[in-house]
Amino acid sequence: MPSSTLRLLLFGFELALAFLVHAAYGTLAAAEVKSSLIKRWALPDLYEASVTELQAGLNEGDFTSVDLVKAYFARISEVNLAGPALRAVIETNPSALAEAAVLDAERQLLGPRSLLHGIPVLLKDNIATTASEGMNTTAGSYSMLGSIVPGDAGVVKRLRAAGAIILGKANLSEFAHYRGNLASGWSGRGGQCTAAYYPGSDPCGSSAGSGVAASIGLAAVTLGTETDGSITCPTSHSNLAGIKPTVGLTSRAGVIPISEHQDTVGPLTRSVSDAAIVLSIIAGPDPNDNFTLAQPNRVPQYERALSTSALQGARLGVPRAMFLEPAYSGLDNTVLSAFEVALETLKSLGAIIVDPANIPSAYQIYASGNESIVNAVDFKVQINAWYQSLYTNPSGVRSLADLIAFNDANPTLEEPTGYTSQSILIEAEATSGYNATFYQALAADYELGRTNGIDAALQQYNLDALILPANGRTTTPAAIAGYPIVTVPLGFYPENTTTRSAGPNTVYPAPGVPFGLSFLGTAYSEYNLIGYAYAYEQKTMTRLARKAYPAAIPTTQLEDIISQ
Ligand SMILES: *[C@@H]1O[C@H](CO)[C@@H](O)[C@H](O)[C@H]1NC(C)=O
Ligand SMILES: *[C@@H]1O[C@H](CO)[C@@H](O)[C@H](O)[C@H]1NC(C)=O
Ligand SMILES: *[C@@H]1O[C@H](CO)[C@@H](O)[C@H](O)[C@H]1NC(C)=O
Ligand SMILES: *[C@@H]1O[C@H](CO)[C@@H](O)[C@H](O)[C@H]1NC(C)=O
Ligand SMILES: *[C@@H]1O[C@H](CO)[C@@H](O)[C@H](O)[C@H]1NC(C)=O
Ligand SMILES: CC(=O)N[C@H]1CO[C@H](CO)[C@@H](O)[C@@H]1O
Secondary structure, three states: OOHHHHHHHHHHHHHHHHHHHHHHHOHHHHHHHHHHHHHHHHOOOOOOOOHHHHHHHHHHOOOOHHHHHHHHHHHHHHHOOOOOOOOOEEEEOOOHHHHHHHHHHHHHHHOOOOOOOOOEEEEEOOEOOOHHHOOOOOOOOHHHOOOEOOOOOHHHHHHHHOOOEEEEEEOOOHHHHOOOOOOOOEEOOOEEOOEOOOOOEOOOOOOHHHHHHHHOOOOOEEEEEEOOOOOHHHHHHOOOEEEEOOEOOEOOOOEOOOOOOOOEEEEEEOOHHHHHHHHHHHEOOEOOEHHHHHOOOOOOOHHHHOOOOOOOOOEEEOOOHHHHOOOOOOOOHHHHHHHHHHHHHHHHOOOEEEOOOOOOOHHHHHHOOHHHHHHHHHHHHHHHHHHHHOOEOOOOOOOHHHHHHHHHHOHHHHOOOOOOOOHHHHHHHOOOOOOHHHHHHHHHHHHHHHHHHHHHHHHHOOOOEEEEEOOOOOOHHHHHHOOOEEEEEEEEOOOOOOOOEEEOOEEOOOOOOEEEEEEEOOOOOHHHHHHHHHHHHHHHOHHHHOOOOHHHOOOOOHHHHHOO
16 A cells, blocks of 8 residues: 555544544543644655755654654664665764754754754765764775774864764765775675665665665765765765765865865755755865865855746756767666656756757767876875874774785775775875876866866857766766766666676666766856756656665654654
């Protein structure tokens, strides 16, 4: 029986019960029973609950943040190692319940600090939280287990100041997929994360656990990071809204790095509204990340961009030559035909579609080795600095060279069957710091991604944004440019899809698995991109067309916690 039918039946039953109580005990008792039953009927379903719904329930006193944390913990235990063993979460926060109680008390006295007051947030395990709170920060690697980081990441400081509760750490592709030729979503500490729309399906990475956790309501919202595809692709594979912000909009201080020229922190959520709320809070300058000091003066209130008419008159370009490039694997007929339908929908919402509107550098970007040079040199310099910055590290690892040796010395932890490669670490170790070759590669990337890339297409065709399917390697132009991407659900593979291997233990595509649509723009164009994505999302509501497979849907709801 669909849950909506069940709820209607229950509601009818509850009203009848209230009536009987009324007859037997008089008006007061009946009113009490009725109001408590109607409250329970009105509690948000944590599978889909939005930040504003949760915030309203907290303000109404329907439930507390302590209830929310308990409910999410229970949902995590149902599916993380038990049941479908999705392995989306590495650790939960042992201080979360105590923090929630303090924030509940503060709400009673003073009201909420922000829309995220008392809202549980899950962080990718490369985003630092102060060790005294009880959680590790490891990028999934045993080489950092028990290490003491200097403190909270810049984005975590902002979350805490807004009253958010850090619920735990999400699994990821180890080192944000900067380790070797490995399947997405695997880390030594977390094991193989799989997505919730088909058993054993590829969650994509590297923010794999953040995506899977958001998709089935293991937290209210989650944070991930992207260097090239790591928010966009898990957003796509988990039927979510995601924002990869401009490099420099959100602080990377306290984030285990790949490359300061490409890394960025952003939200993975069930709706564009939630993503906008989170971005408004985590964006802004941080003296500990000087890239953020170059951002425009004021962080916009991104919620204000949420208008269903945002696409009226917007000029959107289709960089179609990118689809023809063989390197863009993942753009099969299912995705491409859904994309064609999306173009018609966008037109019906008032957008002007310019097609084709090619990125002049598209072919050169895929032939170019510049991104690898920039990332390899940056990674070695920055990961060495990370290990050096740790107050203590029980593994004894203090450098990239130590890490490579540690992995080889601990094969059961870090090199189990099917997950042995560390080719990228070895390649990075072979680099020798910032020299002319590096700066030439960086300049070439900015030219390929910006001046002869995204900005060239935007200017040549007088566009507000570009649109692309989110699967495949469609993220690289924005990655090397440091430019933003906003992704929303586009469609699902049909039931008769033949599964293909995506790693030793994962498949993609598969019957019913989701894929997304991306809006790309120039630096700091998030406000407009959020508007376009929102208008499209509200028209299509694709996310609601399909749920996770039954075993991957946690059953614990707030009413189970409240009635205990
Ligand atoms: C890290 O994980 C270990 C082992 O699970 C645990 O004992 C410890 O409390 C965690 N936190 C820190 C900061 O080490
Ligand atoms: C950040 O500071 C470093 C030196 O500390 C400098 O090399 C770099 O250019 C600065 N970056 C920005 C974007 O200001
Ligand atoms: C970097 O990009 C430039 C411009 O496209 C190209 O000429 C050069 O060959 C690239 N370098 C590498 C190492 O691929
Ligand atoms: C810069 O270092 C790389 C190794 O990281 C090396 O291959 C390259 O030749 C060096 N370039 C110059 C100009 O020395
Ligand atoms: C899957 O079903 C659709 C109709 O729903 C059909 O057009 C398509 O050819 C089928 N594909 C395969 C691989 O059987
Ligand atoms: C919260 C949680 O379930 N964490 C688990 C993640 O996976 C590792 C490895 O299996 C377990 O040790 C953790 O308990």
